[in-house]
Amino acid sequence: MAEPVVLHSYRYSVYGRIAQMVLIEKDVAFSTVETVPFGDDLSPDYLSMNPFGRVPLLIHSDFQIYETAAIARYVDLAFPGQHLVPSAPKKASRVSQLVSIVDNYCYWPMVRQVCSHRVFRPFFDEPFSEDEISLGMRAAEKALNAIETIANEQLILNGNEITLADCHLAPMVGYFVESPEGAEAITKHKALQKWWELVSKRPSAKVASLNLMTP
Numbered sequence: 112m113a114e115p116v117v118l119h120s121y122r123y124s125v126y127g128r129i130a131q132m133v134l135i136e137k138d139v140a141f142s143t144v145e146t147v148p149f150g151d152d153l154s155p156d157y158l159s160m161n162p163f164g165r166v167p168l169l170i171h172s173d174f175q176i177y178e179t180a181a182i183a184r185y186v187d188l189a190f191p192g193q194h195l196v197p198s199a200p201k202k203a204s205r206v207s208q209l210v211s212i213v214d215n216y217c218y219w220p221m222v223r224q225v226c227s228h229r230v231f232r233p234f235f236d237e238p239f240s241e242d243e244i245s246l247g248m249r250a251a252e253k254a255l256n257a258i259e260t261i262a263n264e265q266l267i268l269n270g271n272e273i274t275l276a277d278c279h280l281a282p283m284v285g286y287f288v289e290s291p292e293g294a295e296a297i298t299k300h301k302a303l304q305k306w307w308e309l310v311s312k313r314p315s316a317k318v319a320s321l322n323l324m325t326p
């Protein structure tokens with residue numbers, strides 16, 4: 112019998128969605144434990160597994176790992192099926208570069224500033240700020256231009272060969288395009304738009320959409 116795979120995540124966590132997308136692409140059966148990282152609700156048990164108090168965290172049998180890029184790499188290597196990091200050096204290093212760009216330059220502006228203040232907070236009647244949205248759009252534009260250059264090169268993000276870069280980027284874009292500003296910005300980056308049209312149709316990309324209506 113296969114060793115159980117458990118993902119601690121929060122239903123709205125974009126990083127949790129990345130881990131889920133990788134698990135689905137690798138056809139790994141897993142269960143999730145709802146873990147809310149905001150506020151003071153994390154148990155000492157959870158904090159002993161992830162002292163930074165973030166989600167997601169993956170448990171596979173007696174092995175625990177946190178940090179999404181590391182979870183994704185583990186799942187790719189530990190389970191059979193198509194590898195999600197190509198072996199060719201240029202493609203493999205573009206995957207690492209893209210993952211790093213997403214973590215450092217996309218998450219905050221696209222998710223925490225634009226999506227959160229335009230979509231998430233108004234939905235939950237929480238205060239939101241047009242200034243945050245403007246700042247987020249400005250920062251996101253730089254990241255989108257950089258990603259457009261990479262998508263144009265077609266080594267990765269080509270819509271044919273799915274990689275960890277696709278899985279890392281898709282939920283960020285999925286959340287970003289929930290806002291009208293984000294949806295419009297994507298249409299101005301043609302290679303990225305084409306990539307999104309292809310990738311968002313994959314069954315695994317269902318988890319890339321925020322879907323606030325589903326509790």
Ligand SMILES: N[C@@H](CCC(=O)N[C@@H](CS)C(=O)NCC(=O)O)C(=O)O
Pocket residue numbers: 123124125126127148149164165166167177178179180
């Ligand atoms: N570097 C972490 C980032 C994960 C992360 O920021 N997760 C968010 C949810 S999407 C979180 O747990 N936030 C809690 C907080 O900021 O206190 C990773 O790659 O897993």
